[in-house]
Amino acid sequence: MWHLITAPVLLPMLTALVIMLPPVHYSPMRRRWLSMISAAIQLILALMLLLQVQQQGMLHYAVGNWQAPFGIILVADKLSVVMVCLTSFLALGAISYGSAGEDEKGSFFHPLFQFQIMGINGAFLTGDLFNLFVFFEVLLIASYALLIHAGGKNKTKAAVHYVVLNLSGSAIFLFALAVLYGTLGTLNIADMTVKVAALPAEDMMLVKAGGLMLMIVFALKAAVLPLQFWLPATYSSASAPVAALFAVMTKIGVYALLRVYSSVFGEGAGPLAGLAADWLLPAGLATIALGAVGVMASRDFRKLVANLVLVSVGTLVSLVALQTELSAAAALYYTVHSTLVTAALFLLADLIANQRGKAADRLVSGRRVIQPVLLGGLFILAALTVAGLPPFSGFIGKLMLLQAATEPTSRLLLWSFILISSLLVIIGLSRAGSTLFWRISGSDASGEKAAPLQVFGVCWLLLASPLLVAFAGPLTGLSQQAAAQLYDTAGTVDIILRQPASQGDTP
Structure with a gap:
């Protein structure tokens, strides 16, 4: 079981390689089944x-048996593993939807999808900042x-x-790593925690500069204002299964902010404690x-759903x-809820667009959809969930968000922004639903009904909402527990730096 921590990185990589080899590569059906089975x-x-x-408890794995802080360390705590579970759940729904025909509209869809999953999982499991950069590049190259x-x-x-923005972010990331490594002599996160706590005064400003550059990079990945302008156009133009997988991409930036x-x-x-707090709260709000407003x-x-991603990102960054x-704790629960419901909405937007003729998903009058009961029912479920209305998971998530603000100032700000934004989201979704399903013009409905795999992909992602409610007790x-483990830095340092890791070269 020692090697289990490597499976979320190695399995998608091996799957991508196998898909590109004959005879799998020459058969669309084989590619699809192998990709879906691997995701499951x-x-x-x-x-x-x-x-x-x-x-x-927390597990760490030394690749090649090079122990921390010198070797490549994978760390599995409750926070990182929950994020890996979220990615795997999301990937199964997105791959299933794409296997209904979207995958054949371009080349190498399934290998690229698997390589991106590999990069996402690696970013969650890595224990040092340089390998975080490496996994960022893996997932970004696949996403391009x-x-x-x-x-x-x-x-x-x-x-x-x-591409231009992310290449710029990667350059800043490298500068930040160079500054931090030159000052601290390490990029292992646990070791950096020890070194920063004992940092001499003459190195303080250099480390602060490196830390703020990291904040800029992670804020760009998360699409935090004023670095958010790339997201609506990018997500709304991507094909449906790709946009669904992209729903977790911004959460990687939030995760990195939370972790570091x-x-x-x-x-x-010491003096560098809470380095980013003063910047992140106003940016998040x-x-x-x-x-x-978007x-x-x-x-x-599609653009409406992309703006819903911005709302969730701002909420999470404010919590960080x-x-x-x-x-x-509130951020983790809300991350799972918001990622899956917005991914489902991207898929649902594609189904609606395919059945409205030339109107597509534009919020104008158009043809009646072929399956109004199915698509309308899924839309209502998704809208109620993302708006945070009871008894769906969004309601529990927003209760946790509101309870997380304990200081009077932060409570006033967070409550005001979250409640007002929730009202605007309800209004926006109500307007979108009434336009898409009730403002009918032109000839009768035409086109193709949703394929079974497409319906499965949407229903699979929306299934998360009732599950998050039914198991709200153990999941909260x-x-x-994940939050307590995250903030137990002394325990983390003791496990990673003072206890031998599982040996990567031992069978």
Whole structure:
């Protein structure tokens, strides 16, 4: 079981390689089944890893038996493994939807999809910042190709902006790592926590500069205002299964902010404690406001959903800025809920567009959809969930968000922005639903009904909402345990630096 922690990285990589080899590569059906079966196995292995972490506590794995802080270390705690489980659950729904025909509109859809999953899982499991950069690059390279899957002018334009911005972010990331490594002599997160706590005064400004550059990079990945302008066009132009997988991409930036600024620059960091808090709270609240206004102003359904992603990102970043166990627990639960429901909405937007003729997903009158009961029912379920109305998971998530703000000032700000944005989201979704399903014009419905795999993909992702409600007790408990483990920096340092890791070269 020692090697189980490597499975979320190795299995998608091996799957991608096998898909590109004959005879699998020459058969669309084989590619699809292998990709879907691999995604299902990845979910099972991720759940097994979560169970192992629950039973044994934090696990760390030394690749090649090079122990921390010198070797490549993979760390599986409750926070990182929950994020891996989320990615695996999301990937199964997105791959199933794409296997209904979207995958054949371009080349190498399934290998690229698997490589991106590999990069995402690696970013969650890595224990040092340099390998975080490496996994960022793996997932970004795959996302560049997936973004222009099936081609088109809008996709190409969005891809150019996306690539340029992320290459700029990667350059800043490298500068930040160089500054921090030159000052601290390490990029292992646990070791950095120790070194920053004992940092001499003459090195303080250099480390602060490196830490702030990291904040800029992670804020760009998360699409925090004023670095958010790439997201609506990028997500709304991507094909449906790609946009669904992209729903977790911004959460990687939020995860990195939470991981680095609760440990390296946490309470034990002396003068550098809370380094990013003063910047993240106003940026997060402004992102919530911008996303809510974007929901109201959107002229097509895909862009509306992209702005919903901005609302969720702003909410999560505001929670990260509070830097408490309550806020981290709320952020984790809300991350799972918001990621899966927005991914389902991207898929649903594609189904609706395919059945409305030339109107597509634009919020104008158009043809009646072929399956109004099915699509309308799924839309209502998704809208109620994302708006945070009871008895769906969004309601529980927002209750946790509101309870996480304990100080009067943060409570006033967070409550105001979250409640007002929720009202605007409800209004925007109500307007979108009434337009898409009730404002009928032109000839009768035409086109093709949703394929079984497409319906499965949407229903699979929306299934998360009732599951998050039905198991709210143990899941909120798990979120609280993950937050407590995250802020137990002394325990983390003791496990990673002073206890031998599982040996990567031992069978």
